[in-house]
Amino acid sequence: MLCVQIVHRVTSAIIPYPPPTPHNDRRFLANAPATVIVRHVYASRRQRHLRQRRILAAAFLVLLIAVLAIAAWSFTGSRPGAAAAEPGTYTKVSTPKTGERAKLAVWDGGGSETAVKGIYLTAYAAGSTNLEAYLKLLDRTELNAVVVDVKDVTGEVMYPSKVPLANEIGATRNVIPNLKSLNKQFQDRDVYTIARVAVFEDDILPRERPDLAVTDSSTGAPWLNNAGQSWSNQYSKEVWKYNVAIAKEAAEAGFDEIQFDYIRFPSDGPMETVEYGEETFPKQEEALAGFLEYASDELEPLDVRLAADVFGLAATQDGAGVGQFIDTLAPHLDVICPMVYPSHFPPGSYGYPDPNSEPYKIIENAMADFEKKTKDANPNIEIRPWLQDFSLGTPPYGPAEIRSQMDATYDSPATGWLRWNAS
Numbered sequence: 001m002l003c004v005q006i007v008h009r010v011t012s013a014i015i016p017y018p019p020p021t022p023h024n025d026r027r028f029l030a031n032a033p034a035t036v037i038v039r040h041v042y043a044s045r046r047q048r049h050l051r052q053r054r055i056l057a058a059a060f061l062v063l064l065i066a067v068l069a070i071a072a073w074s075f076t077g078s079r080p081g082a083a084a085a086e087p088g089t090y091t092k093v094s095t096p097k098t099g100e101r102a103k104l105a106v107w108d109g110g111g112s113e114t115a116v117k118g119i120y121l122t123a124y125a126a127g128s129t130n131l132e133a134y135l136k137l138l139d140r141t142e143l144n145a146v147v148v149d150v151k152d153v154t155g156e157v158m159y160p161s162k163v164p165l166a167n168e169i170g171a172t173r174n175v176i177p178n179l180k181s182l183n184k185q186f187q188d189r190d191v192y193t194i195a196r197v198a199v200f201e202d203d204i205l206p207r208e209r210p211d212l213a214v215t216d217s218s219t220g221a222p223w224l225n226n227a228g229q230s231w232s233n234q235y236s237k238e239v240w241k242y243n244v245a246i247a248k249e250a251a252e253a254g255f256d257e258i259q260f261d262y263i264r265f266p267s268d269g270p271m272e273t274v275e276y277g278e279e280t281f282p283k284q285e286e287a288l289a290g291f292l293e294y295a296s297d298e299l300e301p302l303d304v305r306l307a308a309d310v311f312g313l314a315a316t317q318d319g320a321g322v323g324q325f326i327d328t329l330a331p332h333l334d335v336i337c338p339m340v341y342p343s344h345f346p347p348g349s350y351g352y353p354d355p356n357s358e359p360y361k362i363i364e365n366a367m368a369d370f371e372k373k374t375k376d377a378n379p380n381i382e383i384r385p386w387l388q389d390f391s392l393g394t395p396p397y398g399p400a401e402i403r404s405q406m407d408a409t410y411d412s413p414a415t416g417w418l419r420w421n422a423s
Contacts, residue, residue, distance in 0.1 A: 116192055117142055117145060118146055118416075118418045118419070119146060119419050120147045120419065120422070121134060121149070122149050122422065126176060127158070127177065131185070134146070135186075139189065145418070146192075147194040147196050148176075148195060148196065150179070150196060152196075153203070153262060154203050155171055155204030156172075157172045157173065157246060159174070159178070160174055166246065170204070171205065179249065184254065187254065187256075193255045194259050195250035195253075195257070197259070197260055197261065199263055200239070200262050200263070200264065201225075201232075201266070205232050205242065206222040207230055210222055212233055213230060213232060215275045218273045219273075223269070223273065223274055225266055225267070227268070233276060233277065235279055240291050244295045247260075248298065256305060257306070259309065259337065260292070262309075263288055263308045263309065263324070264322035265288075284322075285325035288328070289328045289329055289331075296332050305335060306333055307333060307335035307336065308336060308337065309339055309386065310336060310338050311324055312345065312366055313344075313345070314338065315369035315370045326370070334381065336383055336384070337418060338366065338385050339386040340362065340385045340387070342355045342357075342388055350362060350366075356392070356393050357394070357395055359397075359401045360405065361408075363409060366385070367383065367385065367408065368412065370383050370385075370414075382415045382416075384416050385414055386420045387402065387417050390421045
């Protein structure tokens with residue numbers, strides 16, 4: 001009713017007054033009785049007051065509309081993902097300029113401009129003519145980060161590395177001709193750059209240097225998992241030095257963050273024949289933590305952040321069967337990236353018979369577990385999950401399933417997300 005009255009007043013204010021009547025005709029007033037003149041004076045005053053009230057009402061309505069518009073803009077601007085309310089619609093957010101990138105981890109409620117939102121690029125994608133398509137994707141969407149393969153599980157070092165051991169074993173490639181030039185193309189767009197280094201699964205170093213391999217006790221040769229891949233020895237300081245030297249080159253090329261993948265012991269193979277030789281740490285998790293501590297010390301002068309990928313089950317299953325004890329690894333990291341792919345959780349996880357069909361709920365529960373487990377060990381660590389951007393089993397994953405995972409991340413204490421799709 002108030003709105004109707006206001007609109008009536010405003011419309012009345014802008015509609016012209018009626019044409020002159022005898023009561024506002026001067027010739028008529030000159031000969032009119034005194035009572036008529038008095039009535040005319042009071043009528044004039046009423047008209048003047050009415051006009052003033054109408055003007056004030058119009059001003060109030062304009063002010064009210066402005067206030068409501070500002071409030072609506074502020075709400076949508078602060079709501080995580082609000083600009084992308086419909087699946088498939090995105091709004092580009094600005095990211096900190098180079099030199100301010102260390103502030104990216106500051107948490108302010110999820111889905112914010114300071115949260116890292118990234119995709120994975122193989123070295124072949126990053127080093128090809130198709131790179132322009134990914135740059136355009138970064139320009140037009142909410143994405144503000146990329147994870148680029150620098151050393152993959154194949155053991156290939158994807159650029160012309162100057163690390164002596166990489167050249168001695170023939171691991172270097174020219175897939176990314178110039179690491180620094182590639183990094184600059186991203187950072188010129190204010191894109192946060194992450195160099196992925198797969199550490200212990202390595203199909204070149206162990207074969208060329210069997211003394212640095214996890215060996216098969218039945219043959220004495222490098223041990224192979226079910227996929228035929230070899231592993232370098234988690235206890236070997238020379239293996240540590242080799243991988244950190246590659247990480248240093250990525251840091252020197254300007255990457256903002258080093259992400260170590262395969263920070264774990266082998267699985268998925270004939271585990272009864274695994275042989276490590278001299279185990280220089282009493283526990284597996286201490287060997288992995290020792291590597292991360294060494295890497296942190298070596299990379300600290302280069303002002304680069306340090307991250308590690310871990311199994312999604314590691315928050316609830318200590319070690320996850322591969323030595324990944326979160327409370328042991330977290331103190332040496334700036335970022336932890338749990339691979340919380342719903343398809344990788346066994347039936348019954350968090351009470352769901354088919355975890356793959358519950359993308360939101362699985363991420364929500366996993367993030368809560370990682371928040372508790374990780375922050376107890378390192379209150380300052382950033383939790384940035386890998387989300388499932390691929391299909392494995394049913395249902396097939398499309399925009400709705402992927403967006404559900406992103407929303408679950410925004411609704412959790414995690415900071416940002418990364419999306420994995422190797423193709």
